[in-house]
Amino acid sequence: MHCLHCYRYDVTAWTEERPIPRDVLLRQIKGKNALFCMLTDKIDKEVLDTAGKDLRVIATMSVGYDHIDVKETKSRGIRIGFTPEVLTDAVAELTIGLILATARRMFEAHDQIVEGKWSAWAPTWMCGVELKRSTVGIVGFGRIGQAVAQRLQGFGVERILYTSRSEKREAKGLGATLSSLENLVEVSDFIIVTCALMPETTGLFSDALFDKMKPTAIFINTSRGAVVDQLALQRALEKGKILAAGIDVMTPEPIPPTHPLLKLKNCGKYILLYIYIYILYTHHGHITCIGSLDISGLTRLSLFVAVSLPHIGSATTWARSQMSVMTARNIIAALDSQVMPAEVM
Numbered sequence: 056m057h058c059l060h061c062y063r064y065d066v067t068a069w070t071e072e073r074p075i076p077r078d079v080l081l082r083q084i085k086g087k088n089a090l091f092c093m094l095t096d097k098i099d100k101e102v103l104d105t106a107g108k109d110l111r112v113i114a115t116m117s118v119g120y121d122h123i124d125v126k127e128t129k130s131r132g133i134r135i136g137f138t139p140e141v142l143t144d145a146v147a148e149l150t151i152g153l154i155l156a157t158a159r160r161m162f163e164a165h166d167q168i169v170e171g172k173w174s175a176w177a178p179t180w181m182c183g184v185e186l187k188r189s190t191v192g193i194v195g196f197g198r199i200g201q202a203v204a205q206r207l208q209g210f211g212v213e214r215i216l217y218t219s220r221s222e223k224r225e226a227k228g229l230g231a232t233l234s235s236l237e238n239l240v241e242v243s244d245f246i247i248v249t250c251a252l253m254p255e256t257t258g259l260f261s262d263a264l265f266d267k268m269k270p271t272a273i274f275i276n277t278s279r280g281a282v283v284d285q286l287a288l289q290r291a292l293e294k295g296k297i298l299a300a301g302i303d304v305m306t307p308e309p310i311p312p313t314h315p316l317l318k319l320k321n322c323g324k325y326i327l328l329y330i331y332i333y334i335l336y337t338h339h340g341h342i343t344c345i346g347s348l349d350i351s352g353l354t355r356l357s358l359f360v361a362v363s364l365p366h367i368g369s370a371t372t373w374a375r376s377q378m379s380v381m382t383a384r385n386i387i388a389a390l391d392s393q394v395m396p397a398e399v400m
């Protein structure tokens with residue numbers, strides 16, 4: 056731990072890149088007035104009890120605050136700060152990137168080069184799907200969901216659906232239509248999860264929901280892993296109930312490199328695409344196929360995998376520096392009994 060005196064505050068700081076070990080947090084929080092924490096720090100009754108009654112504010116450097124026992128914290132009169140808005144663009148950009156990387160099989164294609172499997176340009180090789188003409192369903196139409204919808208405008212998607220407790224004012228301008236979750240998962244080509252993790256959304260994506268999806272659906276999650284029953288997702292991919300998944304969040308984090316979700320290669324289902332066939336009329340009037348109707352080539356189109364990223368949605372230097380400043384400002388405001396830049400209400 057580093058201790059420093061700056062301006063009006065005595066600060067004890069964990070300065071390593073890895074999360075503060077639980078025992079160090081518990082040792083150091085005793086008697087403190089404020090806690091600057093990350094989404095990797097579980098803030099529960101034990102932490103609050105250990106901190107004691109001088110603790111006045113907990114500010115997390117994240118937009119999600121599912122790691123904080125909000126009810127317990129607030130019942131003790133402790134204020135909670137978080138960092139909305141400053142990371143919206145970063146997460147929305149990453150979400151678009153993940154959609155494209157998954158739909159266009161970018162990581163897999165990269166691996167083909169590295170593994171020496173790129174033998175030539177070929178008509179059916181590494182084919183994926185387009186956003187253009189697709190129906191996109193966004194689950195959770197808050198700041199990030201809307202920022203994704205805004206970015207989708209440029210891709211010529213056919214239709215955007217969203218789920219929300221109530222109709223969103225901003226939806227009309229984004230050409231997005233309110234839908235039930237059931238309808239959304241049934242009709243969407245891309246299902247994008249951007250909702251917050253709450254008791255109501257925990258394990259929301261179950262076998263039952265994956266069963267309703269199109270066999271060609273692509274599932275994207277940049278919110279929290281626990282919104283998904285991960286075994287159900289794995290089963291959906293293994294059984295070819297959906298085409299692919301792109302996830303920036305999972306359970307646990309970090310996920311062990313040996314996890315079956317990361318090994319989902321070559322286990323997708325087969326989609327038959329209608330590919331043109333060269334035909335040749337022989338001088339006898341018979342039709343003979345020549346060229347490249349190669350069934351093994353066609354089935355190779357179905358190499359569908361889970362594309363995984365290590366929770367880097369907000370990982371841009373701009374967003375992270377804004378988030379850290381906002382977290383500090385949340386603390387300063389709370390200690391001064393002022394309005395906080397972003398307080399969990």
Ligand code: GLV
Pocket residue numbers: 094116117118119120142278368369
């Ligand atoms: C990132 O996941 C955040 O909640 O800020």
Ligand code: GLV
Pocket residue numbers: none
């Ligand atoms: C692809 O590179 C093309 O020229 O069609």
